[in-house]
Amino acid sequence: MSEKKRFETQVINDEILAKLSLQNRYNFVNDNLRTILSEKEFKFLNQVQEFCLNYETKNKITHGPDEDIYDWVPDFGKEGYITRQTPYKCIDLNYEDYGMAIEFMRILALDNFDPQFAMSTGATVICINPIYAHHENVPVRLDALKELVTGQEVGCLLITEPERGSDAVHQLTTCDKQDDGSFLLNGEKIFNTNAPKAKWAVSYATAEKNQGNLMGQFLINTSWEGWNIERVNIPWTPKLFIGKERLKNLRVPKEYVLGGIGKGREHLFEGLIPERIAIAVRCISACWGALAHSTIYANMRRQFDKEILLFQGVGFTLADLWAKTAAITHGVLKFAEKYDEKVKKYGGNLPDPVAQSMVSSASQYKYICAKLAKEVCFESANSMGGAGVCDNTLMHDYIGVSRILEVVGGTKEVQKLIMSRGLRRLFKNL
Ligand SMILES: Cc1cc2nc3c(=O)[nH]c(=O)nc-3n(C[C@H](O)[C@H](O)[C@H](O)COP(=O)(O)OP(=O)(O)OC[C@H]3O[C@@H](n4cnc5c(N)ncnc54)[C@H](O)[C@@H]3O)c2cc1C
Numbered sequence: 268m269s270e271k272k273r274f275e276t277q278v279i280n281d282e283i284l285a286k287l288s289l290q291n292r293y294n295f296v297n298d299n300l301r302t303i304l305s306e307k308e309f310k311f312l313n314q315v316q317e318f319c320l321n322y323e324t325k326n327k328i329t330h331g332p333d334e335d336i337y338d339w340v341p342d343f344g345k346e347g348y349i350t351r352q353t354p355y356k357c358i359d360l361n362y363e364d365y366g367m368a369i370e371f372m373r374i375l376a377l378d379n380f381d382p383q384f385a386m387s388t389g390a391t392v393i394c395i396n397p398i399y400a401h402h403e404n405v406p407v408r409l410d411a412l413k414e415l416v417t418g419q420e421v422g423c424l425l426i427t428e429p430e431r432g433s434d435a436v437h438q439l440t441t442c443d444k445q446d447d448g449s450f451l452l453n454g455e456k457i458f459n460t461n462a463p464k465a466k467w468a469v470s471y472a473t474a475e476k477n478q479g480n481l482m483g484q485f486l487i488n489t490s491w492e493g494w495n496i497e498r499v500n501i502p503w504t505p506k507l508f509i510g511k512e513r514l515k516n517l518r519v520p521k522e523y524v525l526g527g528i529g530k531g532r533e534h535l536f537e538g539l540i541p542e543r544i545a546i547a548v549r550c551i552s553a554c555w556g557a558l559a560h561s562t563i564y565a566n567m568r569r570q571f572d573k574e575i576l577l578f579q580g581v582g583f584t585l586a587d588l589w590a591k592t593a594a595i596t597h598g599v600l601k602f603a604e605k606y607d608e609k610v611k612k613y614g615g616n617l618p619d620p621v622a623q624s625m626v627s628s629a630s631q632y633k634y635i636c637a638k639l640a641k642e643v644c645f646e647s648a649n650s651m652g653g654a655g656v657c658d659n660t661l662m663h664d665y666i667g668v669s670r671i672l673e674v675v676g677g678t679k680e681v682q683k684l685i686m687s688r689g690l691r692r693l694f695k696n697l
Contacts, residue, residue, distance in 0.1 A: 344418010378552035390460035394422030436479035448521035462510025482531025493517030550636035627689035
């Protein structure tokens with residue numbers, strides 16, 4: 268077998284390239300976060316980092332263009348690193364470390380290891396969450412859940428349609444209830460991360476086009492007749508498989524219906540808080556990954572006879588990005604910890620006022636973190652000059668992923684729309 272290629276041509280010198288190792292990037296992140304993480308969070312972060320380091324070495328992973336990130340899913344699944352949002356007792360897993368703050372640590376470690384891989388696990392998680400919330404101990408749902416959580420299979424979520432993106436509640440994909448309780452799905456979905464690689468999909472559809480109140484939620488095995496898929500090419504994230512699906516008389520048996528007509532909208536909204544916190548966390552993780560690269564590089568690269576970090580143009584830029592990243596990390600972490608507290612207290616069914624306030628906060632963090640990732644990834648790369656935009660490091664992945672993080676889970680305009688409604692609600696409460 269030929270040696271896997273990490274890059275086309277080496278641009279960065281041997282000494283700097285060696286210093287940019289995953290171990291050193293983890294050390295940089297750990298030195299930054301050690302004091303603000305709880306003992307439990309830091310221990311779990313180190314545990315996932317250790318796994319990634321060994322995995323990278325053992326499998327000679329280069330993060331080069333000829334690797335398939337989906338090959339890694341089963342190994343990470345076996346370790347319990349696809350999701351840690353709950354203990355998953357219903358499928359006999361009972362993880363000791365779980366919750367949104369622990370999930371933060373999982374994402375951070377995976378994102379530093381490989382940002383596109385971290386993003387693909389996130390798309391499986393948004394398929395897992397609705398199955399977990401609505402499995403009702405139905406065996407086929409539990410089986411699907413176990414396959415996804417343990418990494419035996421990949422999952423995807425189908426909300427977006429070619430003609431309905433931001434306006435996700437006025438869907439055109441229809442669901443027709445049959446006499447035996449099954450549903451026939453017809454319509455098109457698009458931009459669904461992982462879909463071409465996924466065995467399981469969770470999809471929304473409506474009994475009447477454009478009627479948000481008549482939506483249902485369905486678990487689909489992608490081997491069923493009526494599932495037709497093409498891959499959508501997103502050049503910013505070339506290793507991710509994104510799908511465009513045509514659902515043609517796709518029959519969903521009764522036991523796979525996660526929410527019947529009228530339940531879809533509620534299920535859609537309940538998933539938004541954890542989804543948006545997770546996106547905010549991925550943005551923050553990308554910032555740390557980019558900063559680790561640029562800090563190491565700027566401390567070693569010499570121009571005009573000194574290290575470029577010592578020029579204010581570089582050093583002060585990185586200091587500015589570092590301050591913003593650290594401060595927002597504290598905010599997101601606190602919010603994740605508070606979310607865990609509320610879920611523990613209310614058993615997952617957050618009372619309306621708490622849920623509404625958390626929806627606004629999740630939008631605030633998604634909005635501000637995506638903006639920050641755009642700035643930090645782009646400017647960190649610039650501070651590295653040509654080395655920041657070539658293929659020798661993960662910097663180009665960070666720029667690509669930060670481009671996508673702005674769009675997924677709702678664009679900044681949609682987040683502002685949600686937040687402005689929150690301001691209206693607060694005023695009405697006065
Ligand atoms: C790489 C990638 C992965 C994705 N993964 C998934 C996935 O796994 N599952 C899934 O279901 N979807 C996924 N999406 C879809 C994503 O959620 C949508 O692209 C996003 O919601 C925007 O929809 P749209 O692309 O149709 O844009 P549009 O809704 O057409 O928006 C176009 C522009 O109009 C603006 N706009 C729209 N409405 C308003 C408004 N009311 N006020 C102000 N401005 C507005 C938007 O901000 C945007 O700038 C993914 C997208 C990408 C690119």
